[in-house]
Amino acid sequence: MDFKSDALLIKSCDYGESDKIITLLTADRGKLTAGMKGVRKAGAKLRFAAQPFCFAEYVFAERSGRNTVTSASLYDGFYSLREDVATYFAAAVVSEVCDKLVPEGAESGAFLVAAVQALKEISQSDPSFALVKFLCGALKIAGYPLRAETECEECGTPLGGRMRFDMTSGAFRCAACEGVPASESTYATVSAALRGGSHSEDGARRALRLLRVYFSYQTDDDLPAVGEYLKL
Secondary structure (H helix, E strand, O other), X not given: OEEEEEEEEEEEEEEOOOEEEEEEEEOOOEEEEEEEOOOOOOXXXXXXXXXXXXXXXXXXXXXXXXXEEEEEEXXXXXXXXXXXXXXXXXXXXXXXXXXHHOOEOOOOHHHHXXXXXXXXXXXXXXXXXXXXXXXXXXXXXXXXXXXXXXXXXXXXXXXXXOEEXXXXXXXXXXXXXXXXXXXXXXXXXXXXXXXXXXXXHHHHHHHHHHHHHHHHHHHOXXXXXXXXXXXX
């Protein structure tokens, strides 16, 4: 049976002498694994569709439960992301988040839209803040939303200065309530990602560290790509 789907390539590995096994994020089938024959050969027709962050309409042949890509029509190759080390590692975070949050066989249109939009923003503007926005959005889609209200959810104290973050509720709290320490710049950046406002580069990097810990707390998994990006 043949079928087609808009998809974003989030992972790949070499197979045999010239093939690849790729993992795609699709809108209607969640994560999908497929083979691509001969795409590592110089001049291969579908070589573009096996590259990192390729967004295209893929056509598949399904035989005995295995999928093989037979053709693809490119929407955006995001080539510029592979030309700069910082944007490449930022884009790798997007792929890693999708790989770990999106199940196979589930409708995942919201994830696909968020991921493609994040890659566009990474290539055109501030990669760190684009990642904060994407992570906040992806965690919300997965059922782990963050909150950055103007008052402490626990006691109602106006938020400012030193504060805390509650890993269970995903909310910022005042310094007198329970939670892990969180800076004002972290709070401002998450608030800007959720509803607009100003942020700083330092705040974005601090927010990424917090979001990585929050992701791990909620999912019992890690995002090593965030750590690699923050080393740059």
